[in-house]
Amino acid sequence: MQNHLETSKNAGFNTLQFIRWIILSTITGLGIGLVAIIFNYDMTFANKLRTENPWLLFCLPFAGLAIVALYRLFNYEKNKGTDEIVEGIQNHRYIPLRMAILIFASTILTVLCGGSVGREGAAVQIGGSLGKQLGERFNRLSERFGSRFAFLRFNEQDQKLLLMSGVAAAFSALFGTPLAAAFLALEMANVGIMYYTALVPCVWSSIVAYLLAVGMKSPMDHLHITEEVALELPFSLHTLLLSALCALVSILFCTFVHHARHKIQDLIKNAYIRVFIGGTAVILMTFLFQTDAYLGPGMNLIEEALEGHVIPFAFLLKILFTAVTIGTGFKGGEIVPSFATGATFGVLYGSLLGVNPSLCAALGMIAVFCGVTNCPVTALLIGLELFGFDHAPYFLITVAVSYMLSGSVSLYHSQTIVHAKIEKMSLLSEEE
Numbered sequence: 220m221q222n223h224l225e226t227s228k229n230a231g232f233n234t235l236q237f238i239r240w241i242i243l244s245t246i247t248g249l250g251i252g253l254v255a256i257i258f259n260y261d262m263t264f265a266n267k268l269r270t271e272n273p274w275l276l277f278c279l280p281f282a283g284l285a286i287v288a289l290y291r292l293f294n295y296e297k298n299k300g301t302d303e304i305v306e307g308i309q310n311h312r313y314i315p316l317r318m319a320i321l322i323f324a325s326t327i328l329t330v331l332c333g334g335s336v337g338r339e340g341a342a343v344q345i346g347g348s349l350g351k352q353l354g355e356r357f358n359r360l361s362e363r364f365g366s367r368f369a370f371l372r373f374n375e376q377d378q379k380l381l382l383m384s385g386v387a388a389a390f391s392a393l394f395g396t397p398l399a400a401a402f403l404a405l406e407m408a409n410v411g412i413m414y415y416t417a418l419v420p421c422v423w424s425s426i427v428a429y430l431l432a433v434g435m436k437s438p439m440d441h442l443h444i445t446e447e448v449a450l451e452l453p454f455s456l457h458t459l460l461l462s463a464l465c466a467l468v469s470i471l472f473c474t475f476v477h478h479a480r481h482k483i484q485d486l487i488k489n490a491y492i493r494v495f496i497g498g499t500a501v502i503l504m505t506f507l508f509q510t511d512a513y514l515g516p517g518m519n520l521i522e523e524a525l526e527g528h529v530i531p532f533a534f535l536l537k538i539l540f541t542a543v544t545i546g547t548g549f550k551g552g553e554i555v556p557s558f559a560t561g562a563t564f565g566v567l568y569g570s571l572l573g574v575n576p577s578l579c580a581a582l583g584m585i586a587v588f589c590g591v592t593n594c595p596v597t598a599l600l601i602g603l604e605l606f607g608f609d610h611a612p613y614f615l616i617t618v619a620v621s622y623m624l625s626g627s628v629s630l631y632h633s634q635t636i637v638h639a640k641i642e643k644m645s646l647l648s649e650e651e
Contacts, residue, residue: 248427280498340552350385354378411638469590497547517559561587
């Protein structure tokens with residue numbers, strides 16, 4: 220009888236907690252989703268305006284000065300960007316509201332003037348910052364009323380869940396991939412393990428934000444593979460090789476971006492001079508290579524890659540433009556540039572070996588994303604949501620191989636490897 224009562228009590232508590240988190244996740248999805256939608260519209264407008272007005276590129280050095288001045292004005296020069304969100308998930312780190320405000324404004328400024336940065340990294344910072352702030356507000360309410368109503372108690376663990384659901388909501392509303400967005404929030408902090416306690420908050424906030432974005436007709440990217448390939452052994456072997464090579468490309472991407480940032484900061488101490496030189500360097504590279512294809516996030520490169528129309532070494536140029544932009548102090552994300560890098564490398568592989576370049580572009584895009592973020596489930600879901608289920612087995616092979624072979628590199632320094640990707644085995648038997 221006592222066990223039956225205990226089971227009924229637990230079931231009742233679980234039901235109350237479920238209802239509680241559905242309500243909180245709905246608030247998070249609507250609030251943060253709305254901010255992400257506004258950001259998406261602004262980013263789309265900024266990128267279109269730059270494309271239609273090439274002279275805006277010459278404003279890039281001055282945009283950099285404005286960004287540095289903004290961060291100094293808000294006393295937030297030493298921020299770690301997305302790494303602070305990762306640390307917030309791991310250690311309940313305090314994340315100020317000004318992170319969302321600054322990354323919102325500075326990313327738009329960077330894209331408007333031609334910097335090679337993406338929007339999804341900014342979305343993670345916006346969502347995480349606003350989610351943390353919502354958690355702080357709910358915590359204050361719980362301190363006021365929670366002593367009388369256990370249902371309202373809100374602790375540090377709850378704040379962590381709201382931070383993660385904020386990340387999921389922002390990514391979902393911005394990129395239009397609600398499944399991937401939910402699992403990105405679960406995977407991004409710790410390699411080899413997922414925090415399933417946050418599953419319901421992340422999934423529901425992601426779905427709510429996505430439906431809001433659809434309802435408000437927020438701009439979303441529609442990508443297509445031009446030619447289908449049925450599951451077969453020859454292309455499966457190509458997928459293995461391409462994914463292994465993309466793992467190396469992801470190592471190159473992370474290493475180049477991180478080293479560029481540290482080396483340039485060591486070489487040029489003054490942030491104003493550093494960002495001005497960086498903006499000038501992007502201008503000079505644009506004229507040197509006689510193309511503006513590597514400016515902005517890189518969706519143009521992805522679309523061209525899926526059509527099979529990019530130059531052989533486009534992936535190296537995208538890495539270069541991204542590393543210079545981010546390394547000298549401009550703000551934005553690295554995720555879309557990593558997509559563009561993988562897609563253009565995939566086309567190169569497909570063209571050289573005479574296999575479907577469009578599908579190779581899609582596989583390369585997914586593989587490099589997986590390698591730089593160490594988020595295989597998210598990468599698989601991005602592939603399925605963007606390209607459908609027709610090539611699902613190839614996507615699965617791609618993320619498995621890229622995840623295993625990309626090693627310990629990551630876009631996020633704070634990411635913790637909880638379980639090693641490869642178990643270390645002794646080649647020599649132990650002596651008795």
